[in-house]
Amino acid sequence: MSQxxxxxxxxxxxLTELDLxxxxxxxxxxRALLERLQLPSPAMQTLTAALEYLALLDARAEQPLRSSLVISQGASRLPRTGFFECVERLGRFSGPVDGMEAASWHASEVVRVFEYRYPEEA
Structure with missing residues (x-):
């Protein structure tokens, strides 16, 4: 992962936007996150790296992945394929990153995030 x-x-x-x-x-x-966070350029790479880092932290803590709440605005309503590659590296998902399995895994992960009580942020 790039620095x-x-x-x-x-x-x-x-974290506040995701919690809300x-x-x-x-x-x-x-896009909505990029507009709200005003990240330094290259903003999309910065956001992607931050979301992957958050996924790593959540995975280590054995929590549902909050980064699953961020999706593309296309018709799929799914995260970008890089998200699925990331969660595959974390051992949370395996299968094609652009098929029904990915969509089904993502839907259940979103529900888990919605229902999980995260420890209060330090």
């Missing part, structure tokens, strides 16, 4: 730096404030904003989405039980698009 991408975001400020503590931007990281906290990312989780409590309202809705998903966020990458």
């Amino acid at each position: 991408v730096r975001i400020s503590r404030q931007q990281w906290q904003s990312l 989405a989780r409590r309202q039980r809705h998903l966020l698009t990458y």
Whole structure:
């Protein structure tokens, strides 16, 4: 994974946006997050790296992956394929990254995130 730096404030904003989405039980698009977080360029790579890092933290803590709440705005309503490659590396998913298995796994992971009580952020 490439080294991408975001400020503590931007990281906290990312966690806050995801927590708000989780409590309202809705998903966020990458574009909406990029607009809200005002990340440094290249913003999409920065966001992707931050979401992958969060997935790693959640996986280590054996929690549902909050980064699953971020989706493409296309018709699929799924995260980008890189998300599935990331969760496959983390041992959470295996299968084709663009098929029904991925869509089904993502749907159940989103429900798990919605229903999980995360420890309060430090």
